[in-house]
Amino acid sequence: MTRIYALICLLITGLGAKAQMQNNRVSLADASFNKYFFQNHTPHVHGKIINATKDELAGLNITYTLVTPFSNLQSSRVAAINSDGSFDLSLDYPFPYQQIWFDLKDYFYAGLYANKDLNLELDFAKLKQGRVDFVGNGVTYSGTDGAMNLWMNKQICFKTPVRIDIDRRVHLLNPHDADYFKQLSALFAEQKALNDEFIHLNPSSYAWMPENERLSEYYGDVLSAAISLKKEPADWENIKLHKSYLVSNSGSIFNTHLYEYFRYVKSNINFRNYHVQDETHKLDSVFGQPYADVLKLKMHDENIQVYNQMLAELLPTIKTPWCKTVLEKEYKVTTERLRQVNHILRESKPLDTDSVLGEPMGQLSFGAKLSTVSNMEPEEFLHKLKNKFNGKAIILDFWATWCVPCLIEMPYSHKLHDQATDLPVEFVYICTSQGSNIDVWKTKIAELKQPGIHLFIDEILVKKIMTMFDKSGFPSYVCLDQSGQVQTGVISRMSIARLDDIKKLTGNK
Numbered sequence: 001m002t003r004i005y006a007l008i009c010l011l012i013t014g015l016g017a018k019a020q021m022q023n024n025r026v027s028l029a030d031a032s033f034n035k036y037f038f039q040n041h042t043p044h045v046h047g048k049i050i051n052a053t054k055d056e057l058a059g060l061n062i063t064y065t066l067v068t069p070f071s072n073l074q075s076s077r078v079a080a081i082n083s084d085g086s087f088d089l090s091l092d093y094p095f096p097y098q099q100i101w102f103d104l105k106d107y108f109y110a111g112l113y114a115n116k117d118l119n120l121e122l123d124f125a126k127l128k129q130g131r132v133d134f135v136g137n138g139v140t141y142s143g144t145d146g147a148m149n150l151w152m153n154k155q156i157c158f159k160t161p162v163r164i165d166i167d168r169r170v171h172l173l174n175p176h177d178a179d180y181f182k183q184l185s186a187l188f189a190e191q192k193a194l195n196d197e198f199i200h201l202n203p204s205s206y207a208w209m210p211e212n213e214r215l216s217e218y219y220g221d222v223l224s225a226a227i228s229l230k231k232e233p234a235d236w237e238n239i240k241l242h243k244s245y246l247v248s249n250s251g252s253i254f255n256t257h258l259y260e261y262f263r264y265v266k267s268n269i270n271f272r273n274y275h276v277q278d279e280t281h282k283l284d285s286v287f288g289q290p291y292a293d294v295l296k297l298k299m300h301d302e303n304i305q306v307y308n309q310m311l312a313e314l315l316p317t318i319k320t321p322w323c324k325t326v327l328e329k330e331y332k333v334t335t336e337r338l339r340q341v342n343h344i345l346r347e348s349k350p351l352d353t354d355s356v357l358g359e360p361m362g363q364l365s366f367g368a369k370l371s372t373v374s375n376m377e378p379e380e381f382l383h384k385l386k387n388k389f390n391g392k393a394i395i396l397d398f399w400a401t402w403c404v405p406c407l408i409e410m411p412y413s414h415k416l417h418d419q420a421t422d423l424p425v426e427f428v429y430i431c432t433s434q435g436s437n438i439d440v441w442k443t444k445i446a447e448l449k450q451p452g453i454h455l456f457i458d459e460i461l462v463k464k465i466m467t468m469f470d471k472s473g474f475p476s477y478v479c480l481d482q483s484g485q486v487q488t489g490v491i492s493r494m495s496i497a498r499l500d501d502i503k504k505l506t507g508n509k
Contacts, residue, residue: 025208026096027243028069029291033096037322040094043145045112047120049085049104056124057081060104063495064089064112067099070330071300073252073404074101076411076495085124089114093326097209099248110134110153113209113246116144133157151204158198166191175225181234184225188218209246216244216254223257230265240287259298262286276313290320297323302402303440304341304447308334341446357384357455361442367451370442374457378464385428386484393425393505395491396478398466401436401444406475410448412494417451419499423506424482427452432474434459481505 026033049057062079079087089100091114100112102120107127111134112118119142126138134153141149170187173180191214199207219239226233233239239258244251263269267282279299283292296314301307311331318324347365358373373381385394397413399406417427429452431441441456457465469478469486479490487505491497 025245027245028095028247029243029294031290034290034320034322036096037094042091042094043098043114044117045089045091045100045114045120046118047087047089047122049081049087049122049124052085052124054083057083057085062087063103063105065101066091067101067248067252069095069247069252069255069294070297073249073256074408076408095247097246097248099246106131108132108139110139111156113145113149113152115148118145118149119143148206151202151206152209154202155195155198155210159194162194163191166194170221175228180225181222184218184221188214212245213248213250215242216250220250220254220257223254223261227257227261227264232265255295256298259295262295276310277317280314280317290323293318293320293323297327302444304334304338304443308338337447341443357381357388361438361456364446366449368445368454370445370454370456372438372456373461376461378461378468381461381465382468386480389426391424391482393482393502394480395425395427395502396480397427397429398432398462398471398474398476399429400432400434400474401440403474407448409475409494410450412497414448414450416494416497416499416502420502423502425502425506429454430462430465431456432459432462433457434462479505482507
């Protein structure tokens with residue numbers, strides 16, 4: 001390690017650690033958090049949209065995403081808007097400084113932080129004049145957490161082009177380059193200088209928050225590179241001591257990388273003869289309590305049956321009461337979801353060969369038609385697809401059962417599917433066989449309760465079809481209008497697609 005690199009690391013870690021020690025915040029990984037969890041109320045987030053007519057309120061939608069410390073990093077939800085414009089965001093636990101990504105479609109977007117109570121007033125008459133992101137005319141933060149949210153959202157907006165450029169250069173770094181860690185340290189030192197400039201101009205008792213977030217991001221990137229390189233990072237001892245004081249993207253992703261580094265590099269787990277207890281024992285020995293139990297919250301499997309069994313074996317190893325409380329709830333919810341999935345699969349009805357492409361696999365109670373496709377060239381597949389749904393627009397959704405972004409987008413696709421029931425359009429979900437199998441695929445569809453045409457296709461054919469449309473990676477979307485012509489740019493993500501986008505495909509304005 002060069003002297004310059006060492007000094008940069010000292011700047012990044014030493015000053016940050018000092019700032020963290022000077023605040024009296026509590027981390028989920030602190031022993032004191034157990035008392036905090038059981039003695040504090042779940043934060044309350046209330047809001048109201050003012051200066052909006054009843055018709056305008058009826059046309060508005062609020063979605064929000066909670067950041068969690070669990071394996072599912074985020075939980076997406078919808079907030080009902082009452083007739084007087086008021087709304088409430090539902091949180092599950094008294095986590096400190098829980099990040100919430102709030103979206104009033106087309107009008108306002110912000111990152112909220114819930115610690116005690118927060119009130120959000122949105123003046124629709126002003127928001128109609130121009131969309132507001134984070135802070136701006138028509139947005140008022142109040143309540144105990146009001147000043148904190150105003151300050152943090154201002155900080156996010158400070159010198160945005162500079163911040164974006166730093167992030168861009170971080171993402172361009174290659175962990176396999178010899179000077180990767182030196183470059184990474186230098187870029188996060190730039191980020192610290194940017195944060196310090198904002199804090200100098202806007203002194204606040206919340207100045208510890210962006211610094212804690214920056215350290216979580218830095219250490220998370222170091223761990224990600226260490227996983228890729230399969231070697232212990234030079235900062236390992238500092239990394240083990242780092243704690244995130246916010247339940248945020250940065251903090252939760254740090255814990256995810258910490259757990260994954262332990263699992264795939266540090267622990268030497270024998271995955272051919274895997275036992276949950278072996279992994280939890282090693283977690284306990286490396287991190288101690290309660291940190292090990294917090295990291296156990298990251299243990300997961302995309303197969304709901306495997307995950308349910310994992311939770312059953314994991315619970316007896318949990319020693320921290322608050323972790324046991326949330327995992328018991330997760331086990332109860334997962335058990336019920338598994339019961340529903342098994343019931344849906346048992347009630348599957350046969351399909352005739354004329355109603356689907358490929359080999360029919362059955363129809364589920366919520367309108368999902370399942371079939372498998374193999375031994376077919378992409379040109380033949382598309383020809384049959386167009387003929388099968390002649391006169392209809394077609395939305396192709398390429399996904400994988402293990403693809404977390406795909407699964408996050410599915411509820412939005414479900415909502416759009418329900419809204420478009422009267423339109424001549426078919427939603428066709430193409431799942432790759434890569435890293436999956438038919439049973440896992442059927443179970444995942446039943447778990448999601450996702451209606452539409454579902455095709456389980458050989459991964460080679462999926463790649464060929466995607467290549468025809470110049471697509472790569474999951475999820476990807478392709479839209480065909482009623483004449484069978486590809487319409488580009490209609491859907492990039494289901495979470496931002498609108499019914500009007502579908503209407504354009506079908507010729508309805």
